[in-house]
Amino acid sequence: MPLFLRNVRENRWYKTGAALWLAQGDVPADPLGDLATTENRLSVWEVAIDRSNVERIVRALAVTRQKIADMGYVLFDSSLLATAGIDAVAENGETPDEGANNWHRDLIDLSGNKLVILTKLILENGESGTVLKKRLEQLVTDGVEQKELPEKCRSKISK
């Protein structure tokens, strides 16, 4: 099964150090802030099984921001969606990287309960990571030179 990637602030997704006030089986609220929906859809990206496209996806997301900065993400197995009763559909992304946009998916018909279940499943079974700013700047420079990104993306570096 492929993995899905969602960009997040990684320090909201640490698995350890759960707050003492949290009831057993409950989830902290802060990670939910990273799963903002539009029309009850959540934007995610399909990652190759060998994870070879993770950096390209994160780069595509990074150039949609105001400046290139450290970018966090979570990865989770797409099989978790069935557990949460969530469906995914292919929907082209809207980043400046046309090649990466094909990997975009929307999780659809999301309710509050489904979102909480998904958060819990990601916290329990997923993993998080961060691509450092310096690495992203290099990736953006390479992407522009290889024509995967438009020239204007350079302006996001060290802005």
Place this chain on the structure above:
Amino acid sequence: MTRRLISETSSTEESQPKHEAIAATNTERGVLERSGVLLAGLVLWAALTTAGPTGTAPIGPYFRRRNEIAAESSTAELERDPELAKQVEQIFKQGASEFFQDGMYGHFSRALLAVLAQHGRAAFRAIAEYVFSGSGSANVVSEALRWLADFDDPATLPERWAILQRTLQDRSPQVRDGAILGFAALDDPRARSLLLQTQASEPIPELRRLIQQVVDQLNATHAALPPQR
């Protein structure tokens, strides 16, 4: 709510006398309320910015020649500006209502960058005082560390380094995350030993991995430098 440090000293032997000096100062005054915390922060601030061995605040950029750094002096020489301290406190308090996202400016980051641009080292001192007091939101402090580390001003490297070094030991994983990413932004290979020491005692696996990423980056930065004559 206040934050506390998981360790009040670094593991280097050089740091021990500084810790004792701070403790002695507090004992003599007999004050452990907020003013005492602030005083301890100031004393530590002075100690950090005047020290020079590995693992403590450097006195200049990694690439600068020795004869170019003589004019720089410690932030401890700066007078405390109560108005600036109040302004910084206000900025941090207002930041608590923001949702921070990677790569995005917000009211907090713009206000922080503006005060840094306007007041320079005095602003770093005021920020250090507030951050070291432990009274700020961990989330906001973490965000602040990312931005202040990235502040493009080589003359304030000692101030930024001192704040990051101290917050690497913060009790909050969010704050430690900001400090680690701050050292990535500095991209100064002299931080490697400090980060490796921190990694050895870091309880959160994600942060241990993040430290390793930063150390790998710093190793690459070091390897890319031209050999010194």
